[in-house]
Amino acid sequence: DRAVLACRVVEPDQWCRRCGCEGVPRDTVVRRLAHEPLGWRPTTLLVTVRRYRCADCGHVWRQDTTKAAAPRAKLSRAGLRWALEGIVCQHLTVARVAEGLDVAWGTANDAVLAEGKRVLINDPGRFDGVAVIGVDEHVWRHTRRGDKYVTVIIDLTAVRAGTGPARLLDMVEGRSKQVFQDLADRPAAGLARRSRGRGDGRVHRVQDRHR
Structure with a gap:
């Protein structure tokens, strides 16, 4: 029908x-x-x-x-x-x-x-107010071809403040080090620059890597 x-x-x-x-x-x-x-x-x-x-x-x-x-x-x-x-x-x-x-x-x-x-x-304001993030590497492809890792980036600001749940920011193919390097090169990457600097930005790994 x-x-x-x-x-x-x-x-x-x-x-x-x-x-x-x-x-x-x-x-x-x-x-x-x-x-x-x-x-x-x-x-x-x-x-x-x-x-x-x-x-x-x-x-x-x-x-x-x-x-x-x-x-x-x-x-x-x-x-x-x-x-x-x-x-x-x-x-x-x-x-x-x-x-x-x-x-x-x-x-x-x-x-x-x-x-x-x-x-x-592509929303330029999606990192506004983000102070604490969680990072997790996950193996999602079990083949010899292609990048088998994906990096999950989560906004934990509200969780740390006790005001709300976590929020998914991005899922990017690749290992976390390269992902953050690419993120820092984006026009709206103030989050990555804060997390690598000496400001109040914090990065937490939400769980151990999946091998």
């Missing part, structure tokens, strides 16, 4: 992106997007998109649909937000999210990783 919503772009987009001349409607195409489920029913958006052709230079383009989804994306923005919130806040598995969206596991996983990096990892 699934839901299908037929939509169309209401804003005209008739001006050529190359020469600026006005184009004429050529035809329409339908873009399929996995959307936020209605209940737990997979929902698909069928977005009718008009194509234009420039009367001067002959360039062909489609109406702008970036409000609904990123270019070439298979998930709508609402569907992507639902997937990210399901994994981060409700602790759903990628398989459960993919089932709810009716997409392949790889499609859901790639979309969530990219959006999570954009919203969470």
